[in-house]
Amino acid sequence: MTVNADGAAAAAPYPAAPAGPPGPGREPEPAPELVQLLTPEGEPVEHPEYAIGESADEIRALYRDLVLVRRIDTEAISLQRQGELGIWASLLGQEAAQVGSGRALGPRDMAFPTYREHGVAWCRGLDPMQLFRLFRGVSNGGWDPADHNFHLYTIVIGSQALHATGYAMGIQRDGAVGNDPAGADGGTAGEAVIAYFGDGATSQGDVNEAFIWASVFNAPVVFFCQNNQWAISEPLEKQSRIPLYHRARGFGFPGVRVDGNDVLACKAVTRKALQAAYAGQGPTLIEAYTYRMGAHTTTDDPTRYRLQSELEAWKLKDPIERVKAYLVRAHGADAGFFQQIDREADELGERIRREVRSMPDPGPLEIFGNVYAEPHSLLAAERDQYAAYLDSFADTEQEAAQ
Amino acid sequence: MTVNADGAAAAAPYPAAPAGPPGPGREPEPAPELVQLLTPEGEPVEHPEYAIGESADEIRALYRDLVLVRRIDTEAISLQRQGELGIWASLLGQEAAQVGSGRALGPRDMAFPTYREHGVAWCRGLDPMQLFRLFRGVSNGGWDPADHNFHLYTIVIGSQALHATGYAMGIQRDGAVGNDPAGADGGTAGEAVIAYFGDGATSQGDVNEAFIWASVFNAPVVFFCQNNQWAISEPLEKQSRIPLYHRARGFGFPGVRVDGNDVLACKAVTRKALQAAYAGQGPTLIEAYTYRMGAHTTTDDPTRYRLQSELEAWKLKDPIERVKAYLVRAHGADAGFFQQIDREADELGERIRREVRSMPDPGPLEIFGNVYAEPHSLLAAERDQYAAYLDSFADTEQEAAQ
Amino acid sequence: MTEKSGPARLTLSRALNEGLRRALERDPKVLIMGEDVGKLGGVFRVTDGLQKDFGDTRVVDTPLAESGIVGTAIGLALRGYRPVCEIQFDGFVFPATNQIVNQLAKMRARSGGHLKLPVVIRIPCGGGIGAVEHHSESPEAYFAHTAGLRVVACGNSPDAYTMIQQAIASDDPVIFFEPKRRYWERAEVDTGADLSSALPMDRARTVMAGDDVTVLCYGPMVRTCVEAAIAARDGAGEARSIEVVDLRSLSPLDTGAIAASVRRTGRCVVVHEAPVFAGLGAEIAARVTEECFYHLEAPVLRVGGFSTPYPPSRLEEHYLPDLDRVLDAVDRTFAF
C-alpha cells in the first residue's frame, strides 16, 4: 500500500484488481473520496458537507479521551507481557476512529463492538477493568450491556453485525425512529445502533446479510468499519478489490469513507449517519480509513508480513498528534493542559496496574453459573457432582493435614 | 410490482426503499437499464453493445429448445399430478433465460445449476430422465457432471455459488484463462463457469461470499441470477431495495440486467460475460429479469400470495411467442416448421411419460452405496446388518409360502 | 383474540398455529419471523393467518438467509423481544449454525447472566413425506450437544399446542422440533386448559405403560413406537408389554423418568430417525447404562438412521425406523 508523504491516504492509488486490462463493460472506479476535517499536521480542512462543530472544551475532551484510551492500551500490553493478561488486542492507531464515533453516539444509542473497541467502551463509560477481566481470562464478558448501551465483545468475526441489525429492528418496533432531525429536538429523540467491525469482517456472510437486512427493513443502524488495512497478516487486497465503502452501493444505502485518524471527521460523519438513522432514513456504511499500528494481538508478530516503512508512514498520521497541534494553534492549549492530561493518564495507568494485579480468579463453580435462565436438571447434577469431587480433595487434604 | 402494458419491464417503476424521503447523501438510483434485443411482440431492438448475431437456423434451433424445454416442464407437472413424480419445480416463463444462457456456453464451460435449471440441463445435453430420477425420488442427482459439464442440482439456496467460484479458481490454476477474445480463437480457448441462482438466493451469505472470492481472485465466473420476482411467496422487495444487478457494484465487478424473457438478449449478454471471463477479466453478474409463471413447485399455491393480474401481464411477455413472431416475420418460418417442432415435442412428451412410468425403484442396499470413496468399516457393518435383516423377512415369507 | 377455546380435534400443524396465536396475544413482544411465514403461512401453514391478524411487524417475512434470521432474532431479543424463528426445513438450519452455536447458546453465559435470550427456533424435522434432499433431516444431536440451548420435540397435537407456548415463555433459547410427517395428524387439544397446569416442557411422558421393555422415542417416532407396542401386545407372536416413553425434552433429558422406567423393565430400546452413530440415542444409551447398570438384562439397543446421507425418497421407508425395526430391536434385547 502506497501512502503519500502528505498523508492523504485517500489519494493513494488504490490497489487495482488483480486482473489485466479492464474489459468491456467494466466501469472504472471513481477516485475514492475521504472526509477529513483536520490534516495530519493539525490544519483544519474545509468540507462541503461536514464541519468542525466542537467548542475548544469539547476538543480538549476528545484529546483527553484519545490520550487516556491510548494509555489503557499501553498498560494492557505491558500487563500482558508480565503475564497478568492472557492476550490483548491493541487499538494503537485507531483511537480517533473509536473516540470520534463513540463520542458521536447519543446516550440511548446502542453500540455493538468487536474485540478491539476499547476506545468506544471508554466513551460509553465502561470501566476498563471489565475489559481486563475478559483479556485476563476471568470472564468471557460479564458486563451488563444495558448499563452503558455497550454490548459485549464479539470474537467470531462479523456475527455482531446481525445482532446490531436485529436490535435496530427492535428500535423500529418500539417506535423510536422517524424523528425529524430538522425538528426541535434535532432528531435526538430517535435511537440508533452502531455496529463495529474490521476490514476483514466485510468478507463474512453475516456482515453482508446484515447489509441486506438493514437495507430491506431500512433499519436505523450505522455500520462502522475500521479499515485498519490488515486482517492479521492479510492486507486489504485479500478482502476487496475496491474501496470498502463502495460495498454499500451494492445494497442500496450510502457509504462514506472518512479519515479514521481524524477524530473530528469521524465524529461528524458518524453523527450525520446516526441522525439519518434517527430520522428513518436507514443504514449507512462508514469506512474509517486507518491503520493498526501495533500487532494484531500480543501473540502476533507483524514483522513476518509487513514492512516497517509502512508503519513509519502511518506514524506521520498519528491520531493524537494532529489534535494536539490543532489545540495549540487554534485554541491556545498550553503545556499545563497537556501535563494535566498526562497526569490523569498516569493515574489511570496506576489504577489499572493495581486493580488488574489484584483481580481475583473466579471460583470453579462459576463455570456452572448463568448458562441458563431457568433451572436445568443436567447442569445442576453436573455442578453437584463437581462440587463433591472438589470436596473430596478438601477431605483428602484435611486427612493429610490431620 | 407494476408492469407496463408494453412489457418494458425495465421501465417499470422500481419498488422504492421502504423508508420515507431520501436523506442527505442518499444517492438516487439510476434508472435501471435492461438489455433487450427482441420486444415481446418479436420486433428486433437496436442496442449499442449487443446485437442479434444468430442465423435463421440458429434462431430456429433456439425456438426448438424453448418449445421442447417447456414441454419437458408441462409433462413433468402432469406426471407429478399423477403421482409419478414426488415434486417438480417448474421453469415456466424462464425458458429464455435458461436457453439463452445455456446456449451461450462453450463445451468446456462448466455450469452450476440450482434446482430449476431444466432448460440449461437440456442445452448441456443432459437426458431429462436424469432430472426425473431426482424429482421422482429415485436418486438425489446421480449423473456425472463431467459428462456434459453440468453440475448436480443444488437445493440448499446459494451454496453452489461458492462451488462455482472454486471451480473457476481451478480453471485459473490450470492456466485456462487469459486467452484473447480478439485473437484467432475468439477467446474460445478459455474456460469459464456459470453459476445459476435466484433472486431470493442473493440474500444468502454464501452468494455474497462468492462475489467476494470471485472479485478478489478475479475468477472466470459468470453469476447468472434469474430474477423471477418471487422466492416462493416473497416478492423481490423482501430481498433487496435496489435492482439486483447493482449488487455487483458493491463488490467491484460489472452487473448487467437483461430481459430474461428474450432468449437472444440472454444469449448475447451471457456470451459477452463469458468472453470477458475467458480473457481474464473476471466475474460478471447477470440479472435476467423474468417471471416465474407457475407455482414455486407443484406443492405451492401461489394464489395465497400473488395476484392473477400480475401473471396476466407477464403472459404478454412470453419468451416463446416473441421468437415465433420474429421467425415468421424476419425469417419466413412457416406452419410446417412449427408443426414439426410440435411433433418433436409430442414425441419427447411421449418418451418422457413412458420412461418415467417405467422407471424402476432403486434397491434398498443402494442406500449404502457411494457414500465413501474408500472402504468404511461402520458402513459396511450397517449394510451387512440391514441385508441380513431384509433376508430374515425373505426367510419368513419363504417359510410362510412353504 | 380467537373466539373459541376448549377441546377440539386439531392437526398438529393447527395446534402449533393456535399455540403461536395465544403467545402473540399474550405478549406483544412475541414476534414470528422466517421465510414465507406471512401471506403463505409457511410451507406447512403453521403460521397461517397470523400475519393477517397481527400485522407484518409481528409476523415478518425475512430475506432468504438463515444466519440472518437467527442473527437478527438475537438482536431483537437483546432489545426485549421474544422472536420465534421458523427454519423452513431441517436441512436449512445449517447456515445458521454459527449464530446458534456460537452466539445464541453462549451469550447469556458470556454476559454473566445479565442477558437472556428468549429465542425459539422452530424446525420441521424428519422424513417420511417423500421430499427431495435436505428436507428430511433430523439434526437434533447437533443442538443437544451444544450447551446453552434447550432442545425439545413435540410428538402430537396437545403437546404441540402447549410446548410451543412453554418454549416461547422460556427465558432460554429453545430449539423446537416439529415432526413434519405428523403435521396432519389430529388429536384432541384443550385450548381452554390453563398453561400453568401443563406438564413442564422438560419432562418426559409415558404414552403407553408396559413391563417388559422401555422404548424411548420422541417427535415423529412416538406414533411409530406406540404402533409397535400395540402390535407387540396384540400381535401374533409372543406378547410383549412395551412401555413407550415420549422424551419430549432432548436437552436436558428427563433422566429421572427414563431411569425409573428402565429399572422396572430391565430392557431399553431408543428410537430416532437421525443416524445412530453419535446420535442422541448414544447419549441416552450411555446414560441409561450408567444409571441402571445392575438392572439391565441387555444392552440398550438403538434403532435409527444409517451412517449415510438421507436417501432419495423412494428408499426412505428403508432408512426410517418402522414398526418392524422397532420390534426387531425389542426382540434382540430379549435374545441377550
Place this chain on the structure above:
Amino acid sequence: MTEKSGPARLTLSRALNEGLRRALERDPKVLIMGEDVGKLGGVFRVTDGLQKDFGDTRVVDTPLAESGIVGTAIGLALRGYRPVCEIQFDGFVFPATNQIVNQLAKMRARSGGHLKLPVVIRIPCGGGIGAVEHHSESPEAYFAHTAGLRVVACGNSPDAYTMIQQAIASDDPVIFFEPKRRYWERAEVDTGADLSSALPMDRARTVMAGDDVTVLCYGPMVRTCVEAAIAARDGAGEARSIEVVDLRSLSPLDTGAIAASVRRTGRCVVVHEAPVFAGLGAEIAARVTEECFYHLEAPVLRVGGFSTPYPPSRLEEHYLPDLDRVLDAVDRTFAF
C-alpha cells in the same frame, strides 16, 4: 524437495508442516488455503514457509470467511484439486457448517459415486492454552454425527506427520483435528519412512498396554491419559494397570480394536474435552456396551467437559479433564 529426511525430534506443529510439505511435493494438485496461511504461516506456524516454497497459487491466503473457504475448496476439488483448508480455530468452523454438512459430506452420494471430494479440513482444537472464548472448542461430535465425512485426530508428532498425508491422499473428505496445546510437544518422527507401511488412518493404536481398565482417548487427551496411566501404575495408591488406546479415527471408530481391549479388561473409561452430553464418548460408550455387554464389570464411564460453554481461561483447568479426573473415573469403574 526438502533435503533431509529421516528420524528427527519434531514438534507436532513442525511434523504437520513436514507432512504438508511432502504432500505438496508429491502431488501438484494439493493446495493449502485459509486465513493467514501464507506469509504468516498460520497462527500456529503449521504452514510456515510453504507459501514461500510453493507459491501463492498453491498456498492461498483467502478472504476472511469460513463458508467461503470450504465452499470454494469443494469447487476446487470438483476441478481435480486436493485442497487442504485451515480453519484458524475450532470455534470458527461453525460458519462453514452448511458447506461441510450439506455439501462436502453429501456430494459424493448425491452424484451416485461419480464425484470424489478429497478435501481436508484442518482444525486446531481443544483448550489448555489460556485463550479467549471460541478458541478452545472441541467440535468433533458434530462432524462424527455427519455421514459422509471421515473424522480423525492426531495426538503426537509421528501421527501428525503421517496422518495429515494419509488424509490428503484419501479420496474422501476428512475433518482433521489437531490438538493445539500439543503443537509444541516434541517426539521422534521418521520422515524417511514409507507412508504405505504406516498404520492406516482409520485404525486405533494402543499407546500403553494394561490389564485392568481400558481408557479410550484421542487428540490432546492422549498425553493426559498416558500420564494418568503412569501415575496409576507407579503412584502411591492401589496400583492399576491401565490400557490407553488412542482412537485416532473418530469416524469411523476402530470398533474391533476397542472391543478387543475392553473384552480383556472388562472396564472402560472414555475421555475427551468436549462436553460429555451427546459427545463422542456417548457413541463409544453405547457401542462398547453393545459389543462387550457380558464382559463389562462396570458401565463405561465418561470424562469430559461440562454442559456449559467453555469457561474463561482462568477456569479451564477445572473444565478440562486432567490426570485426577481420569483416575477418579477409573476408580469409580472399580467401585461398581
